[in-house]
Amino acid sequence: MREVLPEGGVIRKLWIGETARYRDHLLRLDPESRRARFGGGVADDFVRRYVETTTGLDAIVHGFFVEGAMRGAAELRSLGAGLLGQAEAAISVEKSWQSHGVGSALLRRTLLAARNRGYRLLHMACLAENRRMQQLARKFDAELSFDFDSVIGEVESSRPTPLSVMRELMSDHHGFATAMLDLQSRILRA
Ligand SMILES: CC(C)(COP(=O)(O)OP(=O)(O)OC[C@H]1O[C@@H](n2cnc3c(N)ncnc32)[C@H](O)[C@@H]1OP(=O)(O)O)[C@@H](O)C(=O)NCCC(=O)NCCS
Numbered sequence: 001m002r003e004v005l006p007e008g009g010v011i012r013k014l015w016i017g018e019t020a021r022y023r024d025h026l027l028r029l030d031p032e033s034r035r036a037r038f039g040g041g042v043a044d045d046f047v048r049r050y051v052e053t054t055t056g057l058d059a060i061v062h063g064f065f066v067e068g069a070m071r072g073a074a075e076l077r078s079l080g081a082g083l084l085g086q087a088e089a090a091i092s093v094e095k096s097w098q099s100h101g102v103g104s105a106l107l108r109r110t111l112l113a114a115r116n117r118g119y120r121l122l123h124m125a126c127l128a129e130n131r132r133m134q135q136l137a138r139k140f141d142a143e144l145s146f147d148f149d150s151v152i153g154e155v156e157s158s159r160p161t162p163l164s165v166m167r168e169l170m171s172d173h174h175g176f177a178t179a180m181l182d183l184q185s186r187i188l189r190a
Contacts, residue, residue, distance in 0.1 A: 003105045006066070006097065010178045011105055012171070014061040014073075022061055023051040025070040030095045036133070037092045039125045062109045064093065064102050068182050071097045074106035076113055079123070087119040091133070103136050109171065111140060116160045116168050 005011065014022055026037070026047045035041050038050075054061065054075065064072030072093040079086040089110050093102045114122055126133045 006100045009066045011064050014063050019055050021070045036130050060113050072102045074110040076110050086121040088123045
């Protein structure tokens with residue numbers, strides 16, 4: 001499915017060495033969005049430590065980039081060997097970029113990545129009053145069943161197929177080319 005994103009925006013996986021861009025994005029979230037993202041008010045130091053653990057946990061982070069700045073993110077973390085086939089997902093979009101389809105596009109990519117890694121159960125911590133996230137999840141009814149009382153979303157998609165793997169590979173290929181162009185323009189600007 002073709003993604004409609006705000007002009008100039010691209011979604012791609014975060015590459016090794018780009019953690020600072022993820023940290024800066026999370027630190028830029030307005031207080032309300034930060035609270036919604038982390039399930040409560042958290043200090044800057046908490047956010048910094050949180051991002052450090054992300055790099056050590058083999059997480060997959062998709063970023064939404066505009067002119068080299070990360071304005072949105074979706075993180076997929078395995079819940080570890082004890083909870084095989086289960087993962088946690090979390091999405092964040094900076095205020096000025098909300099309600100433009102970015103969250104939907106990020107969740108779509110994350111569901112594909114979850115499916116291709118055989119995750120059947122996806123936990124998404126979501127505050128009960130977070131109507132926006134609930135609306136967003138409902139758009140994926142066919143793939144994701146949500147129970148907002150228990151705050152757990154279940155990925156119902158079946159096993160990965162060659163086509164679903166191919167879709168992710170094609171996105172990665174495009175994402176890599178975009179990351180290289182971005183790097184080149186940052187080098188030229190420096
Ligand atoms: C929740 C969040 C990720 C959604 O991202 P987004 O880019 O605003 O979402 P989209 O633009 O793709 O909108 C998805 C759906 O949300 C609903 N929505 C959008 N704006 C809304 C608003 N102001 N109020 C209520 N629902 C709204 C719509 O139903 C929309 O579907 P549509 O495009 O078919 O109309 C984003 O608002 C955010 O980062 N919030 C703070 C952090 C957070 O809550 N994270 C979730 C915890 S894991």
